[in-house]
Amino acid sequence: MSEPLIEIRGLRKIYRVGKVDVPALRGVDLDVPPGEFLAVVGPSGSGKSTLFHIIGGLTPATAGSVRIGGQDIASLSDAARTNLRKTKVGFVFQKFNLLPNLTAGDNIAIARHIAGRDQKPEPEFEEALKLLGISRRLDHKPAALSGGEQQRVAIARAIVNHPAILLADEPTGNLDSENSRAVLEVMRDLNERLGQTILMITHNPEAAAFGHRTVRMRDGRIVE
Amino acid sequence: MTVKLVLENLKHKPMRSLLSIFLIAVPVTLILCLVGLSRGMLADSARRARGTGADIMVRPPGSSVLTLSGSPIPEKMVDFIQRQPHVALAIGMVVHPISSVAFVTGIDLAAFDRMSGGFKFLEGKPFQGPNDIIIDEYYAHQHKLHAGDRIADLLNRQWRVSGVVEGGKLARLAVPIRTLQDLTGNTGKVSLIDVKANKPADIPTVLAELKKLLPDYNIYTMEEFTSLLTVENVQGGALSTFIDVMVAIGVVIGFAVVLLSMYMAVLQRTREIGILKALGASRWFILKVILAEAAVMGVSGTILGIGLSFAARALIHALYPASLTQAVVPIWWPIAGAISLVGVLLGALYPGLSAAAQDPIEALAYE
Numbered sequence: 001m002s003e004p005l006i007e008i009r010g011l012r013k014i015y016r017v018g019k020v021d022v023p024a025l026r027g028v029d030l031d032v033p034p035g036e037f038l039a040v041v042g043p044s045g046s047g048k049s050t051l052f053h054i055i056g057g058l059t060p061a062t063a064g065s066v067r068i069g070g071q072d073i074a075s076l077s078d079a080a081r082t083n084l085r086k087t088k089v090g091f092v093f094q095k096f097n098l099l100p101n102l103t104a105g106d107n108i109a110i111a112r113h114i115a116g117r118d119q120k121p122e123p124e125f126e127e128a129l130k131l132l133g134i135s136r137r138l139d140h141k142p143a144a145l146s147g148g149e150q151q152r153v154a155i156a157r158a159i160v161n162h163p164a165i166l167l168a169d170e171p172t173g174n175l176d177s178e179n180s181r182a183v184l185e186v187m188r189d190l191n192e193r194l195g196q197t198i199l200m201i202t203h204n205p206e207a208a209a210f211g212h213r214t215v216r217m218r219d220g221r222i223v224e
Numbered sequence: 225m226t227v228k229l230v231l232e233n234l235k236h237k238p239m240r241s242l243l244s245i246f247l248i249a250v251p252v253t254l255i256l257c258l259v260g261l262s263r264g265m266l267a268d269s270a271r272r273a274r275g276t277g278a279d280i281m282v283r284p285p286g287s288s289v290l291t292l293s294g295s296p297i298p299e300k301m302v303d304f305i306q307r308q309p310h311v312a313l314a315i316g317m318v319v320h321p322i323s324s325v326a327f328v329t330g331i332d333l334a335a336f337d338r339m340s341g342g343f344k345f346l347e348g349k350p351f352q353g354p355n356d357i358i359i360d361e362y363y364a365h366q367h368k369l370h371a372g373d374r375i376a377d378l379l380n381r382q383w384r385v386s387g388v389v390e391g392g393k394l395a396r397l398a399v400p401i402r403t404l405q406d407l408t409g410n411t412g413k414v415s416l417i418d419v420k421a422n423k424p425a426d427i428p429t430v431l432a433e434l435k436k437l438l439p440d441y442n443i444y445t446m447e448e449f450t451s452l453l454t455v456e457n458v459q460g461g462a463l464s465t466f467i468d469v470m471v472a473i474g475v476v477i478g479f480a481v482v483l484l485s486m487y488m489a490v491l492q493r494t495r496e497i498g499i500l501k502a503l504g505a506s507r508w509f510i511l512k513v514i515l516a517e518a519a520v521m522g523v524s525g526t527i528l529g530i531g532l533s534f535a536a537r538a539l540i541h542a543l544y545p546a547s548l549t550q551a552v553v554p555i556w557w558p559i560a561g562a563i564s565l566v567g568v569l570l571g572a573l574y575p576g577l578s579a580a581a582q583d584p585i586e587a588l589a590y591e
């Protein structure tokens with residue numbers, strides 16, 4: 001078995017709400033090899049999103065370690081986590097989260113710009129755009145795109161800098177079944193053809209079935 | 225790409241952006257109008273003083289460059305100066321204020337013609353009687369007067385407009401000196417004496433001689449007098465201070481407008497800021513976008529403010545051509561722009577810093 005791309009050990013996260021400590025993660029251990037399409041399922045409040053936020057560098061861990069490609073990111077500074085988000089992680093959200101003022105193309109370009117890569121995307125990205133089927137919609141603003149198209153633009157934006165990991169938080173949560181299937185197929189294609197490592201949170205067992213493996217979370221722990 | 229993001233953000237809420245730009249433009253216009261009016265009116269005074277053709281001006285003791293109080297100089301002083309070597313002509317004038325910015329001047333028209341070369345009459349002719357008045361074209365335009373018309377509300381006397389003259393010489397209103405002396409209780413006295421030397425080379429000699437003979441008087445060459453008509457000299461620097469206060473108000477207004485505008489923008493864009501942070505945007509990038517938006521509004525507001533100052537100038541010229549003269553002062557455009565930019569950048573700083581410090585998870589969860 002290859003070396004894990006993501007190696008999580010004893011991960012804990014406690015949020016302070018007023019004067020009360022609320023544990024969100026209570027000791028998570030997880031290995032994800034490169035090129036895996038992993039589905040993370042579990043009820044609301046089980047800690048799935050918190051796990052993603054820590055892996056994605058949006059928030060620091062309280063304890064434990066998260067190694068991505070050998071680098072421990074659990075206790076990085078704010079600036080170092082910002083750098084991590086530029087290069088190693090791409091996010092796809094349930095609500096698409098495209099910038100409404102920019103066209104689809106510019107939403108992708110701004111991600112390149114923030115990562116300091118203003119030059120044209122690499123040829124592999126053109127292939128990804130073909131897989132996503134949005135090449136002809138890049139001049140449109142999000143309001144002029146369907147939900148499925150918006151989510152595919154969001155995926156394109158998430159992978160344009162060739163991140164090591166694509167983190168998809170309920171990517172089909174706001175889509176009808178037809179668009180959900182299209183988005184999941186695109187993600188599977190990206191995984192199979194380009195070897196993109198994907199971690200996907202979902203409530204939907206059919207969506208989870210697109211992954212190679214499913215882990216289940218409950219009360220801040222991985223239970224199976 | 226940052227520029228595109230900034231412009232698209234501004235275009236996204238056009239009314240807010242345009243209103244902010246307009247509000248930033250207002251203090252810029254006010255500053256430019258104030259500076260333009262003060263400089264324009266001083267320049268106009270200087271131009272009209274030079275238009276008398278005098279080389280030297282003798283003003284009474286205790287007078288300032290811009291103010292004369294009463295007519296304390298005995299009229300026989302005019303003859304005394306006239307008799308001095310190298311003096312070609314000396315004429316006395318009575319200057320009497322009729323408002324805070326307007327004066328009527330009493331002159332001996334024949335002597336004034338010899339010194340200045342004479343008025344150029346656009347309508348009518350010189351004084352025909354003691355109650356005749358000569359007005360310049362700007363006063364005529366502002367008050368819709370023509371030769372032969374009557375002016376009833378000036379120094380409690382009814383005047384007949386004997387002529388309308390080209391502007392730029394002496395005063396906007398001129399009446400016979402004897403009439404004004406009697407009307408103001410200054411019979412046998414004048415407010416100032418204009419002196420013409422035989423030739424330009426004699427001016428320093430005449431000046432030195434007059435200063436020696438009249439040590440208490442304020443005596444200037446016309447060149448020196450007009451050079452003293454500056455903003456800094458008005459009311460002991462009060463105008464200059466007033467302009468400084470207006471500049472400070474301009475900064476404060478720019479600051480407040482942009483603070484409110486950008487604070488609203490940051491609130492409305494909380495989620496978008498979260499998205500940018502999720503994409504890896506640094507605090508500096510977020511701050512830069514907010515500051516750049518404010519700067520674009522500041523520059524646009526400055527340009528609009530300059531444009532509006534021209535509109536205000538045209539309006540002032542149309543309504544009050546005789547009372548107010550507004551100069552175009554291009555050197556103040558970058559100054560007003562810098563004042564506006566300082567205000568807007570200070571105003572954008574707090575919203576920008578709070579946007580930059582936002583927690584990405586909370587920002588993404590913002591509805």
